[in-house]
Amino acid sequence: MSEANNPEEFYAKLKSQLQNTSLWPAEYLYKFIVPTNKEKVDTIEKIFDNMGAVITTKHSKNGKYTSVSINVKMKDPEAVIDKYQEVGEKVDGVISL
Template identity: 25%
Template sequence: MNTDKFKNLRYRLMESESWPLKYMFKFITPNQDGKVEQVKALLPEHGELSFKHTASLKYVAITCVAIMNSADEIIDITEQADRIEGVLIL
C-alpha cells in the first residue's frame, strides 16, 4: 500500500464532513497496451466517464465523476491506477 504517497489526498478527503460526496478522478494514460481499459476497469461503474485524446493520439485524459462513499474508496482506486505504468494522476 502506498498510503504515504497519498497522505495529503487522504487528509483533504477526511476534512470533508459530507459523505457520500461527488468526486472527480482525472488520469492521463498512454494510449497503448490496453492502459485506457485498465484504468477504466478501476473506475466506479456508476461514474460519468469522459475521454480526451491528445492531438497525436499518444495519450488519453480520462475523467470520471462519481458519488463516492468514503476516502478509502477514493484512495484505493487512486493507488491501483498509480500501479499502472505510465499513468499520471491529476
C-alpha cells in the same frame, strides 16, 4: 495529483484534505493521463466498472496521450485513495492528476 517521493505521505495528506472538504459519500472526479493505448484505457475503465461512473476520454492534440476523466460517487476518502492506488498498480505509465 503527483505521486512524489513519498506516496504514503502524499496519500495521508490527500485523505486529510478530503475529510475536511467534503461530506461523504460524495461525488469525486478522477483524472488520469496515459500514453494512448486502448488496453490501458480499458484497464482504467474496468477498475471503475459497475460503480455508476461517468467516464470520458480525450486524446491530446498529437494523439500521443489520452486523458481519462471519471466522475463517480465514492463512500469515503479511503475508497478514493484505494482507487488511485489500484490504477497506479495496474496501469504502467499513468499520471494521476
